[in-house]
Amino acid sequence: MNENETTRLSRLTAILIQLQTKRLLTATTLAHKFSVSNRTIYRDIRALEQSGVPIITEDGKGYSLMEGYRLPPVMFTEAQANALITAEQLVLQNKDTSFIKDYTEAIEKVKAVLKYNILDKANLLSERVRFDQNNNRERNSSHLSDLQFALTNFRVVKIEYTNAKNEPTTRNIEPFALLSTENWLLVAYCRLRRKFRFFRLDRINELEILTDKFETHKMTLEEYFTTYH
Structure with a gap:
């Protein structure tokens, strides 16, 4: 196998990985990423199709893989x-x-x-996740995984929370974002206060993911900070 064939094989593999990573990709996007022409990408897509890869072409939109097609036998929860x-x-x-x-x-x-x-x-x-510098390595919360699930599945969460005045409260919240500072912070819409609030994860005493779902808050994290801070 000569160098050109090796380069093309590497590119075909990389294109396949890109198609599995993204819902939809245009020839222009792929051409830019791999520094080749659109025509080269067209040929690569045909080569993948001829090798049995189920690529779906959407006219005017781009390429995607048939749902369920996966190369490596690796599964993540x-x-x-x-x-x-x-x-x-x-x-x-x-x-x-x-x-x-x-x-x-x-x-x-x-x-x-x-x-x-x-x-x-x-x-x-x-x-929806942001990190700031954190020099404290002490583990002080155990709810991050549950909150990640609630955030991405738009599930309402019921929490037993102790505020800065050491007052216990029960709240139903809609998780929006997670921030890592000295402590993990949850940005959530609080149905009790009817506004977005910060909640320190180490002050959440009990947490229950409810079956109720909420409408997604249609803004980015940057838009949230611009609007509310």
């Missing part, structure tokens, strides 16, 4: 996927660019084997 996506946000703060590059590529491969419904939730979570 929703909680495991959420943990990896959350860790990605922490890694992105690392000052070593090579480490960030390697981890980002690894996460793309992880996303490539996720089912679409879990992938959508993982992508939402990656947009």
Whole structure:
């Protein structure tokens, strides 16, 4: 196999990973990512189709893979996927660019084997998690996984919470975002106060994920800070 064939094989594999990671990709997006022409991408897509990969072409929109098609026999639970996506946000703060590059590529491969419904939730979570510098390594909460699930599935959560005045309260909340500072903070719409509030996870004494669902708050984390702070 000559160098050109090796390069193309690597690109075909990478295109397949990209198709498994994203819902829909255009030829232009792929051409830009791999520094080739659109015509080359068209040929690559045909080659993948001829090899038996079930690629769906949507005229004027792009390419996607048939639901259920996966290459590696690796399965992640929703909680495991959420943990990896959350860790990605922490890694992105690392000052070593090579480490960030390697981890980002690894996460793309992880996303490539996720089912679409879990992938959508993982992508939402990656947009709703933010880390600030935290030098305190003490573990002081145990509700993060449950709150990640509630956030990405739009489930109302009932909490027994102790506020800064050491007063216990019971609240139903709609999780919106998670922030890592000195302590984990949850941004949520509080149905008791009828406004968005911050909740420290280490002050949540009891937590119950209810069957009730809430309408998604149609704004990004950046838009939240612009609007409310």
